[in-house]
Amino acid sequence: MASKGIRDRVAIVGMGCTQFGEHWDKGAEDLLVDSATAAFDSAGVTKDDVDAFWLGTMGSGISGLTLSRPLKLDYKPVTRLENMCATGSEAFRNACYAVASGAVDTAMAIGVEKLKDSGFSGLVVSRPPDDGSAAELSAPALFSLLAPAYSKKYGVDKDELKNVLTRIAWKNHKNGAVNPRAQFRREVPMETIAASPIMAGQLGIFDCSGVSDGSAAAVIVRAEDAHRYTDKPIYVKGLSFVAGPAAGAIDPDYDYTTFTEVVRAAEDAYQQAGVEDPRAQLAMAEVHDCFTPTELVLMEDLGFAERGTAWKEVLAGTFDLDGDLPVNPDGGLKAFGHPIGASGLRMLFECWLQLRGEAPPERTIKSIAAGKKLALTHNLGGSPGECVSFVSVVGSEPSA
Amino acid sequence: MNVIVSYGTYIPYWRLDRSKIGEAMGTFGQGTRAVASYDEDTTTMGVEAARACLAAAPEGVKVGQVLFVTTEPAYLDKTNATAIHAALDLDPGAAAFDMIGSVNSANGAMAFATFAAMPTLVVLSDLRTGLPGGADEAGGGDGAAAFLYAPDGPALLEFLGLGVSTAEFLDRYRQPGDDHSRLWEERFGEHAYTPLAEQAVAEALKSAGVGPADVDYAIVTGVHPRAVRVVAKSLGVGKEALVDDRTAVIGNTGAAHSAIVLADLLDRAEPGKTILRVTLADGAIATVVRTTDALVDWRSGRASGSSVADQIAAGRTDLSYPKFLTWRGQLDREPPRRPDPTAPVAPASLRKEPWKFAFHASRCEECGTRHLPPARVCVKCGAVDRMGEERLAETTATIATYTVDRLAFSLSPPVVAAVVDFDGGGRFRCEMTDVDPDSVAIGNRVGMTFRKISTVNGVHNYFWKARPLTEGEK
Numbered sequence: 012m013a014s015k016g017i018r019d020r021v022a023i024v025g026m027g028c029t030q031f032g033e034h035w036d037k038g039a040e041d042l043l044v045d046s047a048t049a050a051f052d053s054a055g056v057t058k059d060d061v062d063a064f065w066l067g068t069m070g071s072g073i074s075g076l077t078l079s080r081p082l083k084l085d086y087k088p089v090t091r092l093e094n095m096c097a098t099g100s101e102a103f104r105n106a107c108y109a110v111a112s113g114a115v116d117t118a119m120a121i122g123v124e125k126l127k128d129s130g131f132s133g134l135v136v137s138r139p140p141d142d143g144s145a146a147e148l149s150a151p152a153l154f155s156l157l158a159p160a161y162s163k164k165y166g167v168d169k170d171e172l173k174n175v176l177t178r179i180a181w182k183n184h185k186n187g188a189v190n191p192r193a194q195f196r197r198e199v200p201m202e203t204i205a206a207s208p209i210m211a212g213q214l215g216i217f218d219c220s221g222v223s224d225g226s227a228a229a230v231i232v233r234a235e236d237a238h239r240y241t242d243k244p245i246y247v248k249g250l251s252f253v254a255g256p257a258a259g260a261i262d263p264d265y266d267y268t269t270f271t272e273v274v275r276a277a278e279d280a281y282q283q284a285g286v287e288d289p290r291a292q293l294a295m296a297e298v299h300d301c302f303t304p305t306e307l308v309l310m311e312d313l314g315f316a317e318r319g320t321a322w323k324e325v326l327a328g329t330f331d332l333d334g335d336l337p338v339n340p341d342g343g344l345k346a347f348g349h350p351i352g353a354s355g356l357r358m359l360f361e362c363w364l365q366l367r368g369e370a371p372p373e374r375t376i377k378s379i380a381a382g383k384k385l386a387l388t389h390n391l392g393g394s395p396g397e398c399v400s401f402v403s404v405v406g407s408e409p410s411a
Numbered sequence: 412m413n414v415i416v417s418y419g420t421y422i423p424y425w426r427l428d429r430s431k432i433g434e435a436m437g438t439f440g441q442g443t444r445a446v447a448s449y450d451e452d453t454t455t456m457g458v459e460a461a462r463a464c465l466a467a468a469p470e471g472v473k474v475g476q477v478l479f480v481t482t483e484p485a486y487l488d489k490t491n492a493t494a495i496h497a498a499l500d501l502d503p504g505a506a507a508f509d510m511i512g513s514v515n516s517a518n519g520a521m522a523f524a525t526f527a528a529m530p531t532l533v534v535l536s537d538l539r540t541g542l543p544g545g546a547d548e549a550g551g552g553d554g555a556a557a558f559l560y561a562p563d564g565p566a567l568l569e570f571l572g573l574g575v576s577t578a579e580f581l582d583r584y585r586q587p588g589d590d591h592s593r594l595w596e597e598r599f600g601e602h603a604y605t606p607l608a609e610q611a612v613a614e615a616l617k618s619a620g621v622g623p624a625d626v627d628y629a630i631v632t633g634v635h636p637r638a639v640r641v642v643a644k645s646l647g648v649g650k651e652a653l654v655d656d657r658t659a660v661i662g663n664t665g666a667a668h669s670a671i672v673l674a675d676l677l678d679r680a681e682p683g684k685t686i687l688r689v690t691l692a693d694g695a696i697a698t699v700v701r702t703t704d705a706l707v708d709w710r711s712g713r714a715s716g717s718s719v720a721d722q723i724a725a726g727r728t729d730l731s732y733p734k735f736l737t738w739r740g741q742l743d744r745e746p747p748r749r750p751d752p753t754a755p756v757a758p759a760s761l762r763k764e765p766w767k768f769a770f771h772a773s774r775c776e777e778c779g780t781r782h783l784p785p786a787r788v789c790v791k792c793g794a795v796d797r798m799g800e801e802r803l804a805e806t807t808a809t810i811a812t813y814t815v816d817r818l819a820f821s822l823s824p825p826v827v828a829a830v831v832d833f834d835g836g837g838r839f840r841c842e843m844t845d846v847d848p849d850s851v852a853i854g855n856r857v858g859m860t861f862r863k864i865s866t867v868n869g870v871h872n873y874f875w876k877a878r879p880l881t882e883g884e885k
Binding site: 130131132133135138140141142143144146147148149151152153155156157159160163209210211212256258260261262263265266267396 | 747748749750752753754755756759760762763766767780782783784786790791811812813814815816817818819820825826828830832836837838839840841842852853864865872874
C-alpha cells in the first residue's frame with residue numbers, strides 16, 4: 012500500500028493572502044473576504060464560479076457558515092476543518108482531492124485565524140474536558156524540548172546551539188523585512204535575538220513565531236483547465252499528510268531530535284512527486300518554523316541536511332535567501348506571522364509568487380532563474396513526539 | 412490490640428528562614444520552618460508520608476482502614492482520606508476516614524488504631540501558618556507522618572501506659588474558613604495546661620509502672636509553645652532525656668508534630684528505651700512506650716534517605732518570604748497573561764482513577780511495552796486490549812529531555828517539565844517539582860511524587876509529578 016498521489020492532476024490558478032499581523036480593525040470575516048476576493052481576482056473568477064470550498068480555521072469560527080455568511084455564497088458546499096497548526100494545508104489538500112476526483116471543477120481552499128482577539132499572550136488552545144493529568148505546557152516549552160536533546164546527541168554545546176537558533180531567527184527576520192505582507196518587517200540584530208527574554212528552555216521571545224491575524228486562499232482547478240485561467244499555473248506534484256500515533260510522547264525510543272511524522276510525510280510526498288534529491292531539486296522550501304529548533308530539525312527530517320549536520324549548514328548560510336536552498340524566503344512563521352488556519356496556504360502563496368517570478372526583486376531567489384521548478388511546503392501541528400505533519404511539492408511545469 | 416509495625420514521615424523540601432520574615436516585617440526571627448510547596452496540601456503530604464510507611468511495612472500487612480488527621484483539610488464534606496487511599500492504591504474494601512479539625516485528633520486516631528480490629532494506617536498531616544508577621548506564621552511548620560498499626564507485629568514499640576485529662580477552655584481556636592487561628596492571652600494557656608499535663612503524666616507513669624527517673628526519652632509537644640516549655644521542665648526527667656522537638660528547623664507541624672518527633676526519635680533510639688510522650692491540645696494526653704529489638708531490624712531494612720534527619724537535610728532554605736506568602740494565598744500576585752488552568756472533570760477523573768491517583772500504567776501482554784497513560788492499543792505491536800496494569804508510583808526514572816516553561820500558568824513560575832523514561836520501560840512527560848531549574852539535565856534521576864497540579868473552581872487537581880532523587884535516595 013502506498014499513497015498514489017495526484018501528481019500534475021490539479022493546479023493552483025489564483026491565490027490571495029492578506030497582510031499578517033495585528034488586525035485590530037478586522038475580524039475573521041473581514042480577513043476571509045479580503046483573501047477570497049484577492050484569490051478570485053487573481054484567478055479571474057467570481058465566487059459563483061467556484062463549486063466548493065474548504066475552510067481551515069482552528070478556532071476562529073465553526074461550520075461552513077464561517078465562510079458562507081461573510082461571502083454570501085450561493086448555497087455552495089463549505090467544509091470547515093481543523094488539523095491544529097497544519098489546518099491551512101489540510102484545507103488545501105482536501106480541495107485538491109475534490110478537483111482531482113472530478114466531483115467539482117473548481118475549488119477554493121481558504122484559511123483564516125483571528126488570534127489577537129483572545130487577550131492572552133501566545134497561542135491559546137481549548138481542550139475537551141479531561142482528568143487533568145496532562146501537563147499544561149506552553150507551545151514554546153514543548154518545542155524547546157528539542158534543544159537539549161539535539162545538543163546532547165550531536166555534541167553541540169548549549170552556547171553553540173543558541174547561536175544556531177539565533178541565526179535561524181535572524182535569517183527569517185531578514186527575509187520578512189523585505190516582505191510587505193509580513194507581520195514583522197525589520198531586520199533584527201543577532202545580539203538582540205540572542206539576548207531576548209527567555210520564554211521556555213533556551214528559547215527567547217525572538218525564537219518564537221508571531222501571534223497574528225491573517226487569511227490566505229487558493230483557487231484550484233484540473234491541470235488541463237489551468238491555462239484557461241493563467242499562463243503560469245502552479246501544479247500540485249505531491250501531497251502528504253500524516254497523523255502520528257503520538258508514540259514519541261510515550262516511547263523511550265524517541266529521542267526528541269526528529270519528527271518521525273515529518274520524515275514519513277516527506278518520503279510520501281517525494282515519492283508522489285518523483286523527487287529523489289530534495290536538496291538539489293527544490294528551488295525553495297517553506298517550512299513550519301514555529302520555533303527556531305523546529306526549523307533546525309526540519310532541515311534534517313526533510314532531507315535538506317544529513318543527520319547531525321543541519322546546525323553547521325545553518326551557520327554556513329545554506330538556507331539563506333541567497334543560499335543553496337532558500338528556506339522561508341517570505342520570513343516564515345517567525346517573521347510573516349502565524350495565524351494558524353492561514354499559515355499552510357501562506358506558504359503556498361510564497362511558492363506561487365517565487366515560481367511565477369512575481370516575488371519582489373529584493374527577495375527573489377536565484378534558484379528559479381537557475382532552472383529549478385519545484386518548491387516545497389511543510390506544515391506541522393502538535394508538538395515533538397505527538398504531531399501531525401503535511402508536506403507538499405508544487406511546481407511551475409507539468410512533468411514531461 | 413494493634414501494635415506499630417512501620418512508620419514514615421514527610422518533611423517538605425522548602426524551608427523559610429525566619430530572618431526573612433524579620434527583614435520584611437521588622438520582627439525578630441531565627442531558625443527555619445518547613446514549608447509545603449505551592450503544589451502541596453495536607454492530602455498530598457499525607458500520601459508521601461504514607462508511601463514511606465507502607466514501603467517499609469512488613470510483608471503481608473493488608474491495610475484495612477486509613478485514618479487521616481489534619482487541621483487543614485483540602486476539602487470539607489468530601490472525605491480527604493479517599494484521595495490518600497486511591498494514591499496508595501489500597502483495596503476498595505479498605506475504609507477511609509477523616510478525623511479533622513484539631514491537633515488532638517492525632518491522639519484520637521492513634522488510640523483508635525491501637526484498638527481497631529484490623530490493620531490501620533494513621534496519616535497525620537498538617538499545614539500551619541498565621542497572619543503575616545505573627546508568631547504562628549514563623550513558629551508553624553508543614554509536614555506529615557504515617558504510622559501503621561497491625562495485630563501481629565513485629566512491634567516497634569511496646570505499649571506501657573496511658574494518661575488522659577480532658578478539659579474545655581478557650582486557648583487556640585479558629586472558625587471554619589479562617590486563614591489563621593486566634594489565641595487567648597499566653598499566660599492563661601500556661602495556667603490551664605500545666606495541671607492537666609501533670610495529671611495525665613502522673614496517670615501514664617503510674618499505669619506503666621515506671622517513675623520519672625526511668626524515662627529515657629520525653630517528648631512534649633502541643634499547641635501552646637510556652638506551656639510546652641513549662642511542662643517539659645516540670646516532668647522530673649533528666650534534662651538529657653528531653654527530646655529536641657525540631658521546631659527550630661521545621662516549626663510546629665500541628666496535628667503531625669508529635670508523630671514526627673516520635674518518628675525522629677525512633678529513627679535513632681536503642682532498643683529497650685522508655686519513652687514518655689505528652690501532647691498538649693485541649694487537655695493533655697501522655698503515653699509511655701518502650702522500644703523493642705524489632706525496631707533495629709526494621710530500621711536496617713528501610714530505604715536509605717527516609718529518616719526525619721535525612722528529610723530535613725534534603726531541604727532547601729532559600730525560599731523568599733513573598734513566595735511563601737503567595738503559596739499560602741496571602742499575596743495575590745499579577746498572573747501571566749495566559750488562560751487560567753482548567754479543572755479536571757469528575758466523570759473523566761473517575762474513569763481514569765487508577766491512572767490519576769494510583770499511577771497505573773498498562774503493559775502489553777504480547778510484547779511487554781509499557782504505556783503511560785494506560786492505552787488499549789499497543790504502540791509497538793498493535794495488540795488490542797491485551798494489557799495488564801502495573802503501578803509505577805514507586806518506580807524511578809531518568810530524564811530524557813526537559814524544559815523550563817516561563818509562560819505556563821503556575822503559582823510558582825517557572826514550570827519545570829521533563830520527559831522521563833521509567834526503569835523497566837515506559838515514558839511520560841510531566842511537571843517537575845522541588846527542583847532547581849538550573850540543575851536539571853538529561854540523565855538525571857527522578858522519582859514520582861503526588862501533588863496538587865492546580866485548584867480551580869474549588870476542585871483540587873491531584874496528580875503525579877517527578878522530583879529529583881535526593882542524595883540519600885540515590
